[in-house]
Amino acid sequence: MPTFSLVIPVYKVQGYLPECLDSVLGQDYADFEIIAVDDCSPDGCGALLDEYAERDARIHVIHLMENVGLGLARNVGLEKAQGDYVLFLDSDDTLSDGALKAMSDRLDATGSPDILIYDYARTYWDGKTRRNQRADLLQYDESDVFSLARHPELLDLLQIVWNKAYRRDFITRAELVFPPGYYEDAPWTFCSLITAERIATLDRVCVLYRQRREGGNILKTVSRKHFDVFDQYRRVFEYLDAHEELAEWRGPLFRKMVDHYLTILERPDRLPPNARAEFFRRAAADHRARLPEGFVRPDGNHGRKYALLERGAYTAMMSATRVAKLREDVRKRARTAVNRSKRRAMGLFYRSQLRGPLDENLAVFSAYWHRSVSCNPAAIDAELARLAPHIRRVWAVRPDSVDQVPAGVDYVRVGSREYWAAVARAKYLVNNVNFADSVVKRDGQIHVQTHHGTPLKTMGLDQRKYPASTNMSFGKFLKRCDRWDYSITSNRHSSMVWERAYPCFYTTLEAGYPRNDVLATARSEDVRRARAALGLADGGKAFLYMPTHREYQPGFTPPLDLARFARELGPDATLLVRGHYFYGNSPHVAELRRTGRVVDVTGHPRVEELYLAADALITDYSSAMFDYAVLDRPIISYAPDWETYSVVRGTYFDLLQEPPGAVATTQEELLRLLTSGDYDGPAATERRDIFRRRFCEFDDGHAAERVVRRVFLGEDTQPPVIPFDERRHVPTPAQALQDDERA
Structure with a gap:
């Protein structure tokens, strides 16, 4: 049985999911399992989870047949958890380095408490990181274990479940489950904290809480979904009703409820304007129904808001928040002024x-x-x-x-x-x-x-x-x-x-x-036409060389001796060069140009025609390799400066380990591959097939049709992607010539 079970519900996060999983798998503490719940995600998350599970037996994937939401998906994962402690991690967040080891050490030092609370930090798209503003609440003695009664201020932490490790038998004993709907963290968090007999804290950032620009959080949406908060606090107080021994927490939880309601009411980015009065009436009703005997309102303006809510004085409440609204209006006017300035610049x-x-x-x-x-x-x-x-x-x-x-x-x-x-x-x-x-x-x-x-x-x-x-x-x-x-x-x-x-x-x-599309549907006549337009001789080999730009070089010259290339490959080989200028002052290259052995195709308007005409592609780090792979023709990766390029520019995978075919890091290796024919041998072909299946996944010849039908015609159903092994094969130049001779 592992020490930790990490329950990770997954929905529409394929851009972030690998980073999340890697942050767990890369921990220096290995005694854990991952219960990943694919909440019927419509993107590639499900397949991605399966790929990870194939590589690591600690990952267990559950695929749901319908989308049930965050809370219920956590319940599904919780049922399968086997660890001593359960952690919940959102699939766009990550664990910090060494987090699990630090948790394990703290649990040992505090004698296996019911709940361990650890810290988190918000991370932003621009690289900034901001630690939880109430991190001071986690600074207790090293061996300190307590109940919430000793430190009730912990209720002021953000109402989240993923900053805690829960002892699994405590979850079972307390009969904790996640409710459906939004704000599902509130019932779980409050009920678990007031029930736990032994709580410990870890003053360390263990979770990096991603602040997504594109949303993904109800707090960033104006919607009636915020009304769900009423059902969640109903569940909290029903839990109190069922546990008379916890009656002392009615006052503190009443305060948390009212503060939460007021926050939603006062924030302009939560409720639609036409829903505010209704929300206020429901909040006022909850206030009157759940007001504990002897409750003392907060001091000052905050306490006055409690009083207005109790009386149901909506108009007065709106006046009380006028200052906040005026400040927001000032910000809006400033943004409007900027936009107007831009429009004036446009004319x-x-x-x-x-x-x-x-x-x-x-x-x-x-x-x-x-x-x-x-x-x-x-x-x-x-x-x-x-x-x-x-x-x-x-x-x-x-x-x-x-x-x-x-x-x-x-x-x-x-x-x-x-x-x-x-x-x-x-x-x-x-x-x-x-x-x-x-x-x-x-x-x-x-x-x-x-x-x-x-x-x-x-x-x-x-x-x-x-x-x-x-x-x-x-x-x-x-x-x-x-x-x-x-x-x-x-x-x-x-x-x-x-x-x-x-x-x-x-x-x-x-x-x-x-x-x-043309690379998946072209026929022999298209290939012959493309070669004829470039003046390529029938039966000759044409190699398309497409180097990419290096940001760290002010003027890039391909590290290829064109004269030597032509001499060693013989008169039947032609080099099509697309990209940067090359050895323009060399008399040998000038002669090669005149004979047609080297052709500058930099200005050619349609690179797809160059692909059709070429027998093979030679490139370094250009995205041309991914497109040319659709043709299933040889690709040679000529990467003499890979170490420099990968460090300075950064890459998403190691090209030398996962190439689309043969690899050369020196000109001698490149010439050997070309003269021996190994660039089109069994090993290169096997690599190309793996590469194609990964990167030409949807390129079956119907891409433009899918886009037009979805975007311009509004059709929800597009032509399905043709399976790889059922796709037609575009003829090579040699096959196109044979087809012409047979015709």
């Missing part, structure tokens, strides 16, 4: 357009900071034309990129009157990066963030750990991300990374990358 014309009605049949597209008509937005544009031709499609393009817009594409120049009118009035805005800060997200508008790659390198808030990789203002960055309604991903890895790195209010749409 009178844009402001006038913002007041006009939305055009329900207008969609504005952009890609790569308005530089081109490409990537996922272009694929969605094409599918939208097929499925919803009534929606007008307009591209936002920089003035210096207008000459690259394909014929027939409707566009507006960024900064023009037409541009501001379009972004102000369009129902849909689609981009693979963020729109500028000056673009206002209107009520009713739908912003679709398609992204433009699967992340190997750290992104968003995760870059805070690697300051050399960025100088962005994370606060402004997240305000841009707050405009998203949908975030499109092609695999669960991306879904989890984005939800943590961009903690905002969007819906993750696991549809696949629309730009990769």
